Amino acid sequence: MFFEKKENLFVGRFGPLFRNRILDHGFSTRKGGISGSPYDSLNLGYQTGDVQQHIEENRKRFFHAIKIPSEQLAIPEQIHDGKILNVNNPGNFPETDGLITNTTEVVLSVQTADCLPVFLFDPVHRAIGLIHAGWRGTSKKIAQKAVLAMTDYFHTKPENLQIFFGPSIGPCCYTVGPDVSRYFSETALAGNKLDLWACNRDQLIEMGVSANRIIISRLCTVCHPEWFFSHRQSGGKTGRMMAVFTIKNTT
């Protein structure tokens, strides 16, 4: 992942998605917004204690910078479960943690502050998916559920999928107790550290996704507090970053 400077903001991009002319995508950082501490400064999440007008201005800046119409946003009301929804129109989708689509009419989104944003792209069927995987979603194999949903709706073959992991809490920093570690096998843990990147990668490989088609940004939200919001690092009171993914209307 690289960060493209757009006006006062930085937009996280994956090279192969950035170069693909039928796609638009991006990942926000915490730089360039107007929110005060502890939401400083580009907080995009309404489900925080931040001032409403600040969030609106931050969103305006982000969507202006990436030139994506915010009216087309499909927003899953994330509950850290494993439900994936196929969406054809913008709106808020309750009790959903991942979205898939093959239309140009919507912009998929997820909001994170340590959870792993996963972009899925099927170039053969022109279909995309965007999920967020924290430890709960990962334990419920949400990445596998997204692949299955794309297979069901779009006839996606896992071996054609291109996968991109955005910034999240890394295995360097994700200390977990027995309440969390009991949901994972020993290979997912290094001592008391949970590796969301390895867990989700392994789940995707198990589904038939090629290992060399999974690109992991390896950016830890806890290690880079100047760039990213981190739920863990802040003790729970912080802003949200947003990942967006859409198929462009090229006709």
Ligand SMILES: [Zn+2]
């Ligand atoms: Zn770290």
